[in-house]
Amino acid sequence: MQRLSYQRQAILNLINTSNHHWDAEEISRTLSDQGESVGIATVYRGLAALESAGLIESIQLDNKKRYERANKAHHDHLICESCGSIKEFIHPEIEQLQQNICTDNQFSMNGHQLLIFGTCNTCRQNKGVSL
Amino acid sequence: MQRLSYQRQAILNLINTSNHHWDAEEISRTLSDQGESVGIATVYRGLAALESAGLIESIQLDNKKRYERANKAHHDHLICESCGSIKEFIHPEIEQLQQNICTDNQFSMNGHQLLIFGTCNTCRQNKGVSL
DNA sequence: CCTGATAGTGATAATGATTATCATTTGCAT
DNA sequence: ATGCAAATGATAATCATTATCACTATCAGG
Structure with a gap:
């Protein structure tokens, strides 16, 4: 650019x-x-x-x-399949474990993407479903 | 069906x-x-x-x-961006940590997808020769 | 200032993956 | 055998994205 x-x-x-x-x-x-x-x-x-x-x-x-x-710390995403909302989270321990996996597999990591799909709290309550 | x-x-x-x-x-x-x-x-x-x-x-x-x-244990994927090969891995500890994240966020998980992008061992070695 | 090179723009055509349509076929159940 | 819903297949349509191409904006040098 x-x-x-x-x-x-x-x-x-x-x-x-x-x-x-x-x-x-x-x-x-x-x-x-x-x-x-x-x-x-x-x-x-x-x-x-x-x-x-x-x-x-x-x-x-x-x-x-x-x-x-991009001007925020690395994070991954929780995606609500019901309302489409996206919530972010960070988990340094998972990051480290991913690095370990790459080392174990002789794989050099460029990046990763962890998506967790499910139902957010709001949608769950609207449906009357319990955790 | x-x-x-x-x-x-x-x-x-x-x-x-x-x-x-x-x-x-x-x-x-x-x-x-x-x-x-x-x-x-x-x-x-x-x-x-x-x-x-x-x-x-x-x-x-x-x-x-x-x-x-589907008739194999749950796993995630290492994806080589150079040759497109896909390698599978499992990491029970990461699975557990994901569950913890959902609990912390009052999020009920339906599934997840962890993709790690990078370069596999074979491609990394081949890069010394050409490409 | 001009001028030329080229990055960027915008309208639109083209592409690639996927889904919808619809007439026809298949597989049960009565 | 008959009826009927599910499934098929050819093809049109859709959706996100990329390519094309004529045009505009910006910048460096004469």
Whole structure:
């Protein structure tokens, strides 16, 4: 990425000032609502560029990619299959164990993704189901 | 799934007699090569039906779903970003820690997916030669 | 200042994986 | 045998994403 264009600044700003996990279409629509419309192709290119520059991060959820701020500590995700909400967690011990697994398997880790699927507290209560 | 049709048996058999992580197109092509051609739509429907019946399992990799046998113990995956190979591992301690995280967050877990990305031993050694 | 090179944009076509449609076939159960 | 729901297969449609291409913006050098 040679230039942080106006459009890419808008994308980066949107992501950085929120805790949301954005997909490309949401970003395009939100920017459009704010009167700073950015073409959908530009959004995709911008997201890819910003990610490879380390300015944002992504997770692959189901069949689409979602982007979030990179300026926070590494974490993994709890995903509610009922309402789609995403909660973050960190667990240093799991991180360390993952590293051990890689060592055991002579595997050099570039990154990892731990997704836990289930039902969040709110949804569980709405359904009247107990833990 | 009311009936385990001839086509679904073929799909299930293919997956169960291998350790491969199959995508729909691979299954369609392989069955076709074996002279038991199955329409691609039927492959998709069969995979979904077999999975919801618990007969096979899937992981979402990049932008496509891959299916594998369900008749083996739970495990997670090491994915080589260089050659695409998938190695399995199990780590009971991580499993337990995940459960703890869910309890701490009042989250009821349905399942999880731990993917570790990196470079396998073979590819790391080959990088000295070429690529 | 010009000018040329090139990164970036935006509209849109194309792609790849997956799902929906619909006419036809299959496998039970009466 | 008959009826009927499930399943199939060809194909259209959809959805997320990438490629194309003409155009614009930015920057470095003359």
